[in-house]
Amino acid sequence: MRLPNGDEVTAPTPVWGLDIQCEKGTNLSYGPWADRQREQLFLFFFPPRLPNHEVPGEIRQVQQFDVRLNILAEATVDILFSKLIMRDGKQENQTNAVHMNVQRGSYFEMTLPWTVSDDGYVTKINGQFLHVDASSSLNYRNLLEAETLDYRVNVHYPRVWNHHQTWDLEFNGCKATYHFLYAHKEFFQDMIEDWSSRVPPDLLHFVPYSWNFIIRMQEFELITLANGYNWVDCEHQANAHIAFCGELFDLRFTLPFTDFLPETVLLKFIIVGENVDLSLFLPPTNTSSNIITALSRNARLIEKEDRPKHSFSSEKWRKFCKLSSGWVDCWHVPELQLSISYTYHPVPPVGPSPQANVSTPEKEELLLSPIRAPHRKKSPMEIIKNLTPEQFDPTSVTADCINVDLRITKPSEIKLYGSVLRMFINLKDCTEQYPPCPTVALDRLIFEMNKRYSETQLQVVVSPLILTTSDDPNHQRLSAHQHLHTGFLMLSGLQMRGDAMFSAEERSLDEETLEYAWLVELTVGTLSGKLTTPQLQNIITALEAFVFTVEDAENSLRHPRPYLYCYHGTPQPQCPQTTSEHFCPTTDTIKYKMVRASLDGISLNLVESGTILCFQMQELLSDPLIGMEAAHNFGTIVKDHNYALTSHTHANIRLLHKQRFFESVVGPLVELFSTTNDIKTKSCALVAIASLLPWLPHIVLNAHIQKLLPVLLQGLNTSDFSKIGEASINMERHDVRCGSETRLSILTTLASLLKQNASPAERHTSTLISFLMPLTTYHPLQTVGVKALECLAALVTLPVSVILPYRNESWSIFGQPDSGLFVQTVWGTTTTLIYTTPSVGY
16 A cells, blocks of 8 residues: 555554453463373364465465463473383383473563465474472472573464474573482483484474574573482482583574484584682582682682783673682683584384384385295395394494583683592692692693493593792792792693493494403603792692592492492302302403503602702712712712701601612612613712612612622622722822722622621622632722621631631732731631721730
8 A cells, every 4th residue: 555655554453363361360280291282183173184284375464473471470391201011010101290480570462473484384383481499390300490481482384294303492591500310311311312303213204394493591500410429318418519601601402303213313502601619619518618619718829920810700690600609619710612423323103013113214125025036135134033142243333422621712720629530639739838729730631532342442632731839938038049939840742542342242232342352551741840849849739639538438328239240241259250259250350451651751759958868760860060969969869968858947757768768779770780881870870870889778678689789799899899989089080089989888788798798699609709819908998898897707607518618718918018918818717807097016
């Protein structure tokens, strides 16, 4: 219609709708059964037309039918469904429900189109629930709480009845808290199975369609339980929780039902989160609850630039996971993206014969075989039909495939607790008088896993990793030593590969495969760093607390199953292989395990004002400049000092520290001495061993006497030692007595050991005598000759059968007139030692 001013207007279409106002006491119930009744009504009033829908041409035709339902008071909404269970040998329907309480202002709208456009028509459903509180019919009832929950459903129907349909479902929640249990997996699976069609697949009635889901939550909390062995305390709610809290949660996925009985179906899930925190909670009954709360509240954090850092921001929306209620934040991620692709092989339901059995080409081939040529290959269905369960090979079936990709693109911050898998106790100290907690920084962490039927492979790759730690803030240093305030450790790289192998031998199809081997390869790069002793103690204390809290046996729960399964897959007490003496072993008992580790190198510098102690595995002793100095300083660690490394100088001295240090270095030093061909390196290794011997208890040395004797004997050899001593003197010209001191240290220790027990030297008697006799006239240091005589005297205590071959041998060795040394030894009878000097008559 044209107006007088020239404008054209179209008359409004007729409006047809229904408004419903719900007052107090409203209860709305819906579910799979009610939806099936709706479907029958729609099929009755709007049956699918075999010819295509035509586009109408009338002008004043009703376009749509609108239904609006307003809730003016508190109301309840129930979603009811059922599942079949066995009770007393009979199948019964068990009713389950999702119960929701909604407040005033909630509404529901639905638009049913009455006209068809060129691309079909769209049915629209949308609405909003205010202050929704949802619970399930499980014993643990908590499910969902939200300030607002908006929903929108658009269903697009094409003009052709069996063309592709699109269902778009979008849910938006604000300030929502969702409680997740592992039992919810089966709970919602039962709902989907009850809601889905129970009619066997039929090509004549097949309609392709896709479900597109968008689930978005602003300011959310996703809470799950973290009790051992999946225990759930429904009565007292004394549960340990893990929660993901953040500003945005966005989940998108599509369920495609586009092919009739497809071989595979690909599902893709994409999850995006912004400003996400990982939080944990320990119940008051847990003995570590107060500890972790105090540690989190008083933690001292620092930035990379050594500036104080505040804890995670507390200005966030929280309803359930409040810090004031004992919750602790342990990981903050600005942005993350999780992609999951799942390719699976659907199994159609088996229906009445023959409709549900004429679905695949193989079955069609089997049915048409009587009218075809007799000479043909057997179909797969015929082959499978003749197989028994024992003959069936699961590896002949193509496996499902799951790909998981988690990406954290922006810098994230982690507070490292004892373990997320074990009660999560914090490492950090509690007061400002202690040093800040150690901080670890890395650029990239990659985890890959490839799981197959007979094997699982996994790999962890860590980029260069840097650990920083600082001194006690109350510890003041001189301005020249301020660079020691912060220490660091750097690991150039880390790669861990694991390979688990599985077998299906003697296992039925309904049993899990048996893991019979677990192989691990650990490749560690170069570990380097600079630390002071307080900083090293801070790191060790943190590691000790970490290991202790990971174990946390005090708060462990018992397994709900009072027995273990043996490797046959039966309870141990019931296995025929179990005897009165022992149970049939479990899988872990007989599993083959191998761990192979390699380390490229270690370069650690333990520094302090004016001093430095450097540990470099075997490499430092081979250094031509400082190798001999490092060898002498091995003894510095274990010797007793009056001015350093004492409790008066605030050193942390642990029990058996000498023994532990010796046990850790004696093996590498002996191996270095035995394998190297460099005389200078061999000299350094011998000096390092000799510097340790005088300061260790005899009981420790006796345990290694068989390993040390060959090295000490080579050190006593006059010809070899002359080379070693010459190398030592050339390397350290300021200390020309280093060869004599090393020789004296060896002889002193050897004499002390032989006096206590000479039996370990029994098979080395001939070598000892030939090496000791020339040393009795050693001129650079006369004490060496005395100690050599003491060793010879100790050998006399050996059995007569051992020393009898030397009965007729005697030596009379006279030194120079000024040496004052005279020795006369008669083997097998007596030993006389006479020592004189020019200044002392006897």
